[in-house]
Amino acid sequence: MxxxxxxxxxxxxxxxxxxAxxxxxxGTDKTTDFIDSALKGLNPRWRxxxxxxxxxxxxxxxxxxxxxxxxxxxxxxxFVIQIKCFHEIITIGYIVYKSYDLPWFRTLSWYxxxxxxxxxxxxxxxxxxxVLLHRNNFLRFFVTYHRFISFxxxxxxxxxxxxxxxxxxxxxxxxxxxxxxxxxxxxxxQSHLIVQNVFEGLIWLMVPxxxxxxxxxxxxMFGFFFGKTPLIKLxxxxxxxxxxxxxxxxxxxxxxxxYLLLQWDYFVCPITFDTSSNRLSMECERHPxxxxxxxxxxxxxDGLFTLLKIPYRKFHIYPFVLxxxxxxxxxxxxxxxxxxxxxxxxRAFKIKDFGxxxxxxxxxxxxxxxxxxxxxxxxVYYTSFIRLHNPQKILQNILMLKPEDQLHVFNxxxxxxxxxxxxxxxxxTL
Amino acid sequence: MxxxxxxxxxxxxxxxxxxAxxxxxxGTDKTTDFIDSALKGLNPRWRxxxxxxxxxxxxxxxxxxxxxxxxxxxxxxxFVIQIKCFHEIITIGYIVYKSYDLPWFRTLSWYxxxxxxxxxxxxxxxxxxxVLLHRNNFLRFFVTYHRFISFxxxxxxxxxxxxxxxxxxxxxxxxxxxxxxxxxxxxxxQSHLIVQNVFEGLIWLMVPxxxxxxxxxxxxMFGFFFGKTPLIKLxxxxxxxxxxxxxxxxxxxxxxxxYLLLQWDYFVCPITFDTSSNRLSMECERHPxxxxxxxxxxxxxDGLFTLLKIPYRKFHIYPFVLxxxxxxxxxxxxxxxxxxxxxxxxRAFKIKDFGxxxxxxxxxxxxxxxxxxxxxxxxVYYTSFIRLHNPQKILQNILMLKPEDQLHVFNxxxxxxxxxxxxxxxxxTL
Numbered sequence: 068m069x070x071x072x073x074x075x076x077x078x079x080x081x082x083x084x085x086x087a088x089x090x091x092x093x094g095t096d097k098t099t100d101f102i103d104s105a106l107k108g109l110n111p112r113w114r115x116x117x118x119x120x121x122x123x124x125x126x127x128x129x130x131x132x133x134x135x136x137x138x139x140x141x142x143x144x145x146f147v148i149q150i151k152c153f154h155e156i157i158t159i160g161y162i163v164y165k166s167y168d169l170p171w172f173r174t175l176s177w178y179x180x181x182x183x184x185x186x187x188x189x190x191x192x193x194x195x196x197x198v199l200l201h202r203n204n205f206l207r208f209f210v211t212y213h214r215f216i217s218f219x220x221x222x223x224x225x226x227x228x229x230x231x232x233x234x235x236x237x238x239x240x241x242x243x244x245x246x247x248x249x250x251x252x253x254x255x256x257q258s259h260l261i262v263q264n265v266f267e268g269l270i271w272l273m274v275p276x277x278x279x280x281x282x283x284x285x286x287x288m289f290g291f292f293f294g295k296t297p298l299i300k301l302x303x304x305x306x307x308x309x310x311x312x313x314x315x316x317x318x319x320x321x322x323x324x325x326y327l328l329l330q331w332d333y334f335v336c337p338i339t340f341d342t343s344s345n346r347l348s349m350e351c352e353r354h355p356x357x358x359x360x361x362x363x364x365x366x367x368x369d370g371l372f373t374l375l376k377i378p379y380r381k382f383h384i385y386p387f388v389l390x391x392x393x394x395x396x397x398x399x400x401x402x403x404x405x406x407x408x409x410x411x412x413x414r415a416f417k418i419k420d421f422g423x424x425x426x427x428x429x430x431x432x433x434x435x436x437x438x439x440x441x442x443x444x445x446x447v448y449y450t451s452f453i454r455l456h457n458p459q460k461i462l463q464n465i466l467m468l469k470p471e472d473q474l475h476v477f478n479x480x481x482x483x484x485x486x487x488x489x490x491x492x493x494x495x496t497l
Numbered sequence: 498m499x500x501x502x503x504x505x506x507x508x509x510x511x512x513x514x515x516x517a518x519x520x521x522x523x524g525t526d527k528t529t530d531f532i533d534s535a536l537k538g539l540n541p542r543w544r545x546x547x548x549x550x551x552x553x554x555x556x557x558x559x560x561x562x563x564x565x566x567x568x569x570x571x572x573x574x575x576f577v578i579q580i581k582c583f584h585e586i587i588t589i590g591y592i593v594y595k596s597y598d599l600p601w602f603r604t605l606s607w608y609x610x611x612x613x614x615x616x617x618x619x620x621x622x623x624x625x626x627x628v629l630l631h632r633n634n635f636l637r638f639f640v641t642y643h644r645f646i647s648f649x650x651x652x653x654x655x656x657x658x659x660x661x662x663x664x665x666x667x668x669x670x671x672x673x674x675x676x677x678x679x680x681x682x683x684x685x686x687q688s689h690l691i692v693q694n695v696f697e698g699l700i701w702l703m704v705p706x707x708x709x710x711x712x713x714x715x716x717x718m719f720g721f722f723f724g725k726t727p728l729i730k731l732x733x734x735x736x737x738x739x740x741x742x743x744x745x746x747x748x749x750x751x752x753x754x755x756y757l758l759l760q761w762d763y764f765v766c767p768i769t770f771d772t773s774s775n776r777l778s779m780e781c782e783r784h785p786x787x788x789x790x791x792x793x794x795x796x797x798x799d800g801l802f803t804l805l806k807i808p809y810r811k812f813h814i815y816p817f818v819l820x821x822x823x824x825x826x827x828x829x830x831x832x833x834x835x836x837x838x839x840x841x842x843x844r845a846f847k848i849k850d851f852g853x854x855x856x857x858x859x860x861x862x863x864x865x866x867x868x869x870x871x872x873x874x875x876x877v878y879y880t881s882f883i884r885l886h887n888p889q890k891i892l893q894n895i896l897m898l899k900p901e902d903q904l905h906v907f908n909x910x911x912x913x914x915x916x917x918x919x920x921x922x923x924x925x926t927l
Contacts, residue, residue: 214877215878215881218873218877225838229838229841232731241846245676245679246675249675299660404655408658411659414667415671416668447645450644451645452645458905458909465891468888474914476888476910480903480910483903484903487900489904
């Protein structure tokens with residue numbers, strides 16, 4: 068089915084002659100000689116199954132190993148993936164628009180990647196570790212002027228771009244400038260949200276990432292065995308049966324995985340810098356969503372339960388498990404649109420895959436198209452529904468002020484608390 | 498000179514046949530019948546001078562009037578300009594890629610404009626007026642879930658885009674998706690920075706906007722009368738003489754304008770919501786940069802002054818005036834690159850102007866290309882070098898917490914102040 072639709076498209080008339088697929092390395096099933104010889108006997112279709120399966124498990128184990136190595140290793144992994152995704156998309160632009168002779172194009176793209184990472188990553192690190200950074204004079208300079216330094220770096224790139232413009236390439240240069248910036252918008256901003264999710268606690272990375280993987284696999288399985296009704300023209304392989312089966316499995320899987328991870332503080336505690344021990348800490352008083360809570364049945368269901376003579380009226384559950392259902396639903400209903408978008412993009416530019424780095428899968432971007440959208444959802448969900456105004460963090464902001472300003476805040480706050488009768492002052496504190 | 502280089506370019510071979518200029522309304526000198534008949538006798542070159550001059554002054558008066566109407570009128574003006582700029586750039590995309598039959602393209606572009614404004618404008622309003630918004634239950638809901646609502650709206654647009662994809666238009670649709678997003682990145686994010694500048698005090702809008710206008714006019718004047726040495730190929734009319742003369746004039750003008758505006762609190766006070774009188778307030782204790790300060794000569798100059806027998810060793814000046822010099826230098830050295838970028842863009846797509854709304858000037862975007870870059874610079878400059886951690890603002894953050902958390906912060910802060918010997922507690926405060 069995939070094959071036919073591909074050939075049909077080839078006949079399409081496009082404004083430009085796109086032959087990117089001939090130049091761009093495309094996904095293959097080629098692996099190491101060892102595996103290749105072991106699989107020689109299989110027919111190509113099953114060969115793809117096996118290769119794809121092996122590398123799926125390999126990636127899952129690699130991910131588990133990085134999680135085991137700790138949050139900083141994870142942040143590093145996010146960076147490596149981000150750089151590779153950027154490389155894949157920029158290479159496509161480079162080939163599609165035949166930009167081999169554009170002056171400075173590659174250098175500028177990488178420079179903009181560096182600049183925007185410097186900015187976003189700096190903002191995250193400053194937000195989470197300001198107190199730590201403030202101890203060192205050299206770093207304090209970077210914290211204070213971080214935005215100015217980032218902006219100056221960006222402006223230098225912008226001026227270099229304007230200076231690199233040459234008459235006969237104007238159109239290509241502006242197209243690729245736009246291409247680079249849309250890529251940065253998609254990859255860098257969203258990677259930075261992933262990093263922030265990691266800082267808030269490993270569970271905010273583990274659960275969503277696993278949900279997308281589970282949904283991908285289960286939708287594929289259900290589609291393979293039961294698929295009949297096509298879902299969307301963009302991805303002819305996708306079926307309604309796969310979509311629904313995937314969603315159902317992801318909800319169940321999400322609940323189970325959440326229960327499992329909730330057993331360790333390691334996964335639920337945000338990463339903070341402990342000033343007393345002078346090191347990163349992953350211990351905490353658990354956030355209420357990670358503590359078992361009692362829920363009562365809604366009144367409407369209550370009547371039904373009485374009728375059926377079911378004695379239970381209350382149940383105990385981790386609130387996070389209930390949240391995991393919203394997340395699973397997003398992962399399986401909206402998540403696939405990230406994939407459809409990527410499919411449409413690949414078709415628009417007549418390529419089959421973003422690259423060929425993972426045998427059986429294609430490029431890194433082929434596997435991460437939905438992950439980025441999911442990470443943004445998790446970030447927004449977390450900041451909207453989960454994050455509490457953290458007294459400790461507000462205190463940190465105050466402690467960065469000059470002593471006289473700290474006192475000023477203290478006095479204002481005391482006044483306000485007294486005015487509202489939250490405290491009584493029996494004697495002066497100063 | 499302009500004319501020749503334009504024709505030369507026409508011969509350039511481009512991958513697509515771009516004839517946007519034939520379809521897109523281009524800048525003309527056509528005005529009202531009244532002015533047209535009054536200027537009938539002039540030759541075209543001088544006619545352009547007069548029309549351009551009239552409308553320059555008209556815009557300056559309009560701007561002054563809006564400033565007189567107050568900050569909310571200014572914010573409204575920023576919005577109107579933003580929408581018109583977006584419209585101009587999107588129309589160019591629409592024509593260049595001959596996208597007349599793309600399903601939903603215009604609707605989706607405007608929807609994304611609305612969504613991103615909802616997000617950014619909401620973020621600004623929440624940052625500055627959270628206490629006011631928190632009083633009303635309905636608005637409180639919007640404040641709490643603002644990011645989630647914005648994200649859901651964006652995702653709805655994203656899903657609609659994916660669903661609107663049709664095979665024969667894939668390439669155009671993705672190109673225009675990118676086009677829309679780059680436009681949003683340039684126009685919406687920077688407009689939102691302008692709005693934030695206005696909230697910090699009118700002077701942060703007035704001075705930079707006037708500097709760009711002054712630099713434009715003076716560079717044109719110096720270029721017209723003394724210009725000999727071409728500056729950059731992109732804008733053949735620009736000369737080194739105009740560039741240097743413009744920079745020099747802008748520095749002088751910036752100093753004078755700053756001195757003038759510093760006489761009124763109206764220009765230097767941030768816009769705050771006064772909870773006691775229940776209305777917007779533009780009164781304040783002036784920020785130190787707006788108060789006259791004493792500066793001593795650096796020691797190296799000191800020796801020179803002794804030699805020359807100049808008795809002055811100290812001088813009194815508003816620190817803002819010194820800052821205005823940095824801003825003037827940015828406005829006249831880097832600012833023009835915003836214009837070069839816009840010139841390059843217009844040439845890439847073979848158009849003379851972004852539109853024809855202002856007689857003698859072209860489109861709105863033709864006049865605002867440098868203003869946006871300048872506004873971002875001012876925002877970064879303000880946050881890096883001027884903004885003080887405002888005890889009042891930190892207090893607001895604390896007062897939005899639940900009473901028990903307010904008390905918790907209070908106790909933590911008290912403890913820290915006691916530990917550091919900033920206060921002595923003579924008796925318990927609770």
